Amino acid sequence: MRAASIIRVCGRQASTAVSRRALLRTGIRSAVPSTVRSYASEAKLTRETYDVQRLEHFGKLSDADIAKFKEILQSDSALVQDQDDLLQFNEDWMRKYRGSSQLVLKPKTTDQVSQILKYCNEKKLAVVPQGGNTGLVGGSVPVFDEIVISTASMNKIHSFDPVSGILVADAGVILETADQYLREQGYIFPLDLGAKGSCHIGGNVATNAGGLRLLRYGSLHGTVLGLEAVLADGTVVNNLTTLRKDNTGYDMKQLFIGSEGTLGIVTAISILCPPKPTSVNVAFLGLESFKKVQDTFVQARSELSEILSAFECIDQGSLNQVAEHMDSPVPLDETYPFYVLIETSGSNKDHDEEKLNTFLENAMENESVLNGTVAMDETQAQNLWSWREMVPEALAKCGGVYKYDVSIPLPQLYDLVDDTKARLQEAGVIGETDEYPVVDVLGYGHIGDGNLHLNVAVRRYDKKVEQLLEPFVYEWIQKVNGSISAEHGLGFAKKNFIQYSKDAGMLTLMRGLKSHYDPNGILNPYKYM
């Protein structure tokens, strides 16, 4: 099983990999696999699937309201009312959730957002803030007839200071646009994720997106320096500061980071951007146990230290699914129980390569790592990344996937996969032939962040399997003080499960805050908690 030394990647899947990555980068909609697209022409209405009742105190849209919005927006094209055009705003990209909003508003200025919300609050008209609509928990689409307030027309970059690296931009700027703009000036956006071609930076902030660079650059709670938001009653929160340090009062902006549009609508942000790394290396390693994955992570943190920018883990089952989906052998010459993708980003190519090679030699010598390969160029690096990025698509091909995006203290992280698998095996629902609903229980994710994507790949969705999984998975996470939503948020999907990660006292506090800022509950109702 053990290879004597690090082998070099041959690049045989390079073209596939690049095209996938290119897809991801040009927009998540075009990256939606055709298998998903073929399920239905449009999603079932959320209210029917989940049996939700419309809140009676909300007003219903009238012609007078439309006239008022036209007056505020001063442009007919800023209102969407056509049924066909409304669909993309009513439905999430996975086609799991669908509402029936009859109106989308596309304000261009913060003042317009303020006027709209002030009016909606007076009339008790419910609203849903929407950015790129790339979320995974149904948070950005309506459940009933909520008015969609889209940030799509608020898409200006205000300023960038190349001395401090601070960017100020509208909420509706697309993440990739911001990143490209910054790259031209020698900087990058401190956040990267698959949906970068479509998602809006305001939505990223509102949902506290995690993504691929968190290990290195930290969370948005640290990098976002200021923001502007509009409260339910139209009050503009003017906190768009461009200072690294400002200890004058409560850090109000933090409340909006991760509030998923339930406390206010983020209209602009300022953010601290890191210099663009001039040297990027990617290694792909094979390991014999999750204990070794942990040992390797500790070693990487110590030896790669300041240049470590990603530490991703994929288990054998997940990688086998990718290999089958891509019809390609795995990147190493043998198979291993666990695979780790390591990325370094630094400012000196020679130094970084030397650090990485020393790290790999040590890891092989102390037998933490059994085998490995290092990308020789950007194409090969993208190829190796594709083995990590393809996992969700490959698993979806089995038929369906029960997905859990969870945080667990690192030492116990993979136990959830083992325990879930044992439970399904014991119940006799997992097997290799069609009579068994479950294909496999798999785990992968941003291990460097303690973030596991638990995936139960199934041939068909099955009530019995569901009952075996829930609340089992949530109770398991609660026992180890984990989080039932690491980075995807609560949205509609996890609204009813938050109590597994937050106790009654915390929920009371949160509900108190919501009532304080949005007493009529017009902002993104039916969701969050």
Place this chain on the structure above:
Amino acid sequence: MRAASIIRVCGRQASTAVSRRALLRTGIRSAVPSTVRSYASEAKLTRETYDVQRLEHFGKLSDADIAKFKEILQSDSALVQDQDDLLQFNEDWMRKYRGSSQLVLKPKTTDQVSQILKYCNEKKLAVVPQGGNTGLVGGSVPVFDEIVISTASMNKIHSFDPVSGILVADAGVILETADQYLREQGYIFPLDLGAKGSCHIGGNVATNAGGLRLLRYGSLHGTVLGLEAVLADGTVVNNLTTLRKDNTGYDMKQLFIGSEGTLGIVTAISILCPPKPTSVNVAFLGLESFKKVQDTFVQARSELSEILSAFECIDQGSLNQVAEHMDSPVPLDETYPFYVLIETSGSNKDHDEEKLNTFLENAMENESVLNGTVAMDETQAQNLWSWREMVPEALAKCGGVYKYDVSIPLPQLYDLVDDTKARLQEAGVIGETDEYPVVDVLGYGHIGDGNLHLNVAVRRYDKKVEQLLEPFVYEWIQKVNGSISAEHGLGFAKKNFIQYSKDAGMLTLMRGLKSHYDPNGILNPYKYM
């Protein structure tokens, strides 16, 4: 003026420097210069100096209250009532503020803090949370008879996970104790500051301390992963999570970071700690203008990138004062308008030295830097650091100092020093002889964070000078959208100036939050805003 190459430091001031740094590290109280100590045996009462009125709705301490607290704390020694013993809790270390509290409580558990606050809230007894009492704005001492709740007896480290680098500890753990504990396990605390030998980590979080490592490891809003706090009514906020990612609801902990004890008392924290750097380098440079300081910062961010851990600036006037105070020539062989101290922290000595040398060669070649010296060992590094750390003490020797800790967008940062100096010169109050109250206007600080310490060194405090400075300085900062308090906080000192950094809307929001969580206003009254 221009030196041909980088010279090496001779280490002639090493002994002075080390002893000063040792003082700073063993506790800020012992580092208070004797000149300050000699001003008065104890500070004037704050209420007299600043003519403040006690709020009538607060209760007055009774024997029944004392009995209740003894019952809660189950130990007489957890109550301080002796007048001599009370002084250190009533007075700040600079002896600028003094209250007249008759009771200090030292709870050992969160439950005790909860019971105390619940009782105080019912009886409307005002309280002041106090950690190491090392603040600079009078935030941690009472103004009248508020009960001091000290975190001194809550000083246990709960846990440390060497895989993830996450520490969980009581609020009363001393910063240096936490850092030492971590160093033994190959990690460091992500915050460092002069008062580390005395300050409590709970106080650091409550005041959002900035300090020396912010440039590298970011603010506490990013590194603090969870906290436990007690609200005014005794409610325990149970948010002591140890997860890097947790998107389940509002990030409540953020509200307490920087709230200076006005929303709740922080009783425990969990924090992400970086690996201990194995290689640290320090360089001290001479530059001809603040423009060159900025150019050098941009170059350092780009070329030193991931290993840059400090970028401090000292102007000529400040350094001259240090030289006079230490009776020692400046560290370079000539004098320059500006000096920059650069620190790198990394994981590979050879790589770091090569990066630093290349950076310095480039900076000399393009004439951003005129001269420089690099420390050859830890003693020399501490010596160079002392030139930065001695500035406050050296300036205090002139007689007095008007101090402003401000954030300003980097391009305009030093203009505040020039403009203030010009204003005082025009008014004829600045000069070399005793008839002039002002000695000089000086600037230094954490330039990498956009944080300037503006110091007006005076021979004597003078009403006319004060009127020339205020509100001029605050108005100036307001015009460039700066912050009137970068890292020191508001406390008592800046309570009345917050409007220069936060508009009326923001103040209304903050006051709303305060009323929401502390309707009786018992937590740290007379301060913040």
